[in-house]
Amino acid sequence: MNLLQHVGRYSILMYQTFAVPQKWKLFLRQTFKEVEKLGANSLPITLIISLFIGAVMTMQIQMDIENPMLPRYTTGLVTRDTLLLEFCSTILCLILAGKVGSNIASEIGTMRISEQIDAMDIMGVNSANYIILPKIAGFVLFIPFLVVWSMFSGLIGGFFVSLATDLITPSTYIYGIQYWFVEWYVYYSIIKSIFFAFVIASVSSYYGYYAYGGALDVGKASTNAVVNSSIIILMLNVILTKLLLS
Amino acid sequence: MIQLEDLHKSFEEKEVLKGISTVFETGKTNLIIGQSGSGKTVLLKCVVGLLEPDSGDILYDDRRFAEMGKKERTNLRSELGMLFQGSALFDSMTIEENVLFPLRMFSELSDSEKVKRARYCLDRVGLKDVYSLFPSEISGGMQKRAAIARAISLNPKYLFCDEPNSGLDPLTSIKIDELIMDITDEYKMTTIINTHDMNSVVTMGEKIIFIYQGSKEWEGSKEDLFQAKNTKLNEFVFASKFFQKTTENTFKG
Numbered sequence: 001m002n003l004l005q006h007v008g009r010y011s012i013l014m015y016q017t018f019a020v021p022q023k024w025k026l027f028l029r030q031t032f033k034e035v036e037k038l039g040a041n042s043l044p045i046t047l048i049i050s051l052f053i054g055a056v057m058t059m060q061i062q063m064d065i066e067n068p069m070l071p072r073y074t075t076g077l078v079t080r081d082t083l084l085l086e087f088c089s090t091i092l093c094l095i096l097a098g099k100v101g102s103n104i105a106s107e108i109g110t111m112r113i114s115e116q117i118d119a120m121d122i123m124g125v126n127s128a129n130y131i132i133l134p135k136i137a138g139f140v141l142f143i144p145f146l147v148v149w150s151m152f153s154g155l156i157g158g159f160f161v162s163l164a165t166d167l168i169t170p171s172t173y174i175y176g177i178q179y180w181f182v183e184w185y186v187y188y189s190i191i192k193s194i195f196f197a198f199v200i201a202s203v204s205s206y207y208g209y210y211a212y213g214g215a216l217d218v219g220k221a222s223t224n225a226v227v228n229s230s231i232i233i234l235m236l237n238v239i240l241t242k243l244l245l246s
Numbered sequence: 247m248i249q250l251e252d253l254h255k256s257f258e259e260k261e262v263l264k265g266i267s268t269v270f271e272t273g274k275t276n277l278i279i280g281q282s283g284s285g286k287t288v289l290l291k292c293v294v295g296l297l298e299p300d301s302g303d304i305l306y307d308d309r310r311f312a313e314m315g316k317k318e319r320t321n322l323r324s325e326l327g328m329l330f331q332g333s334a335l336f337d338s339m340t341i342e343e344n345v346l347f348p349l350r351m352f353s354e355l356s357d358s359e360k361v362k363r364a365r366y367c368l369d370r371v372g373l374k375d376v377y378s379l380f381p382s383e384i385s386g387g388m389q390k391r392a393a394i395a396r397a398i399s400l401n402p403k404y405l406f407c408d409e410p411n412s413g414l415d416p417l418t419s420i421k422i423d424e425l426i427m428d429i430t431d432e433y434k435m436t437t438i439i440n441t442h443d444m445n446s447v448v449t450m451g452e453k454i455i456f457i458y459q460g461s462k463e464w465e466g467s468k469e470d471l472f473q474a475k476n477t478k479l480n481e482f483v484f485a486s487k488f489f490q491k492t493t494e495n496t497f498k499g
Binding site: 115121123 | 294296320323331
């Protein structure tokens with residue numbers, strides 16, 4: 001299949017997905033389940049990654065800044081802005097594309113090859129709407145919490161470095177992360193992540209929904225979901241950065 | 247009653263169904279038999295609406311599928327029940343939730359009535375103590391029973407079974423066949439079964455259609471099957487020498 005065929009089939013799937021749910025009660029129940037499964041269950045991995053990246057970033061910036069003209073608080077400032085502008089939205093979503101994307105694609109792919117989706121279609125259930133919409137809604141709703149959680153974790157990681165090493169004092173680090181704070185960067189990061197979450201959930205669902213064959217094909221669908229979600233996120237990042245920061 | 251009129255279906259260059267016409271009768275177990283790759287599953291998928299035929303029509307109790315609007319097709323789907331080869335139970339739901347699923351989607355009953363109906367269906371197929379278990383926690387035979395319970399939960403008019411005995415031991419196979427026959431009789435459904443299990447054919451074949459390379463080669467009842475003078479049918483039916491001898495002895499007896 002060429003790119004245009006994929007785009008066409010993806011568009012048709014999204015059209016089916018964004019229909020009015022047949023039963024709102026079931027849709028809300030499914031959405032809360034997905035919030036837990038895709039969102040809340042990603043909190044530990046987000047914490048671990050952000051904490052360590054924040055710590056390493058602080059160390060590297062501090063060690064690289066040798067110019068005596070640069071104030072000491074620059075380390076905190078640069079750590080904060082790097083986390084806010086890129087890490088907590090783009091890099092975090094690339095990591096989540098691996099975790100959440102493969103989870104979605106393999107789950108839906110398994111449902112497809114074991115005829116569970118066919119069973120829904122025969123009953124007259126809009127399977128795309130029933131299975132995919134709660135995943136998109138759940139993940140998009142929860143991603144702002146993950147981003148903010150990642151911001152705090154990353155900054156705390158840097159703070160631990162200031163406590164545990166003599167590279168920077170805690171007071172200088174805290175002064176740095178407060179200095180010249182641009183509130184918009186937080187919103188910018190959250191807005192970007194909402195787009196990325198939609199890409200992860202919808203693209204992964206697409207590859208899972210159209211999986212066919214056996215276990216090997218579900219594996220392929222899962223890999224394609226992660227690779228293509230990541231590529232789209234990177235391209236979208238350029239466009240959103242231009243639109244939101246220009 | 248389901249009537250097929252000159253059904254054609256191709257996948258790219260390959261013509262899988264070559265003009266199949268027949269009638270599946272109400273209150274009977276109608277069997278589609280044939281070798282692997284003969285087009286049985288494609289035919290069944292066309293009849294249940296998972297595949298759109300290229301030409302020809304399907305009539306459900308004189309209602310033409312091709313002339314139905316989207317709403318009518320959705321309504322028709324609530325009259326269909328299907329038992330898949332691999333059961334196709336939703337593995338994230340318990341057995342009771344699986345049976346409740348179509349009721350929750352389409353029934354206007356109260357929550358307690360839905361649970362009551364689901365439990366009645368499970369009891370009817372002999373699954374009393376597995377309500378809270380997941381599909382992976384029960385045997386293949388029990389999964390088939392649970393799938394039958396799910397298929398009958400909305401009192402369907404048409405029941406479709408795709409190789410209901412596949413992967414089951416002979417004893418469980420017979421029990422599943424008997425259950426399908428009992429349910430067909432009890433609910434006065436039009437049941438269509440896709441199989442190549444000769445034991446099932448002998449047990450259930452009130453009406454049999456033999457498909458050969460996408461065409462209807464023969465049709466009749468299980469009584470007609472052993473007297474048929476169709477070479478292709480005989481090659482298929484008597485592929486097992488043991489089965490051939492057993493049937494010969496039965497007829498001699």
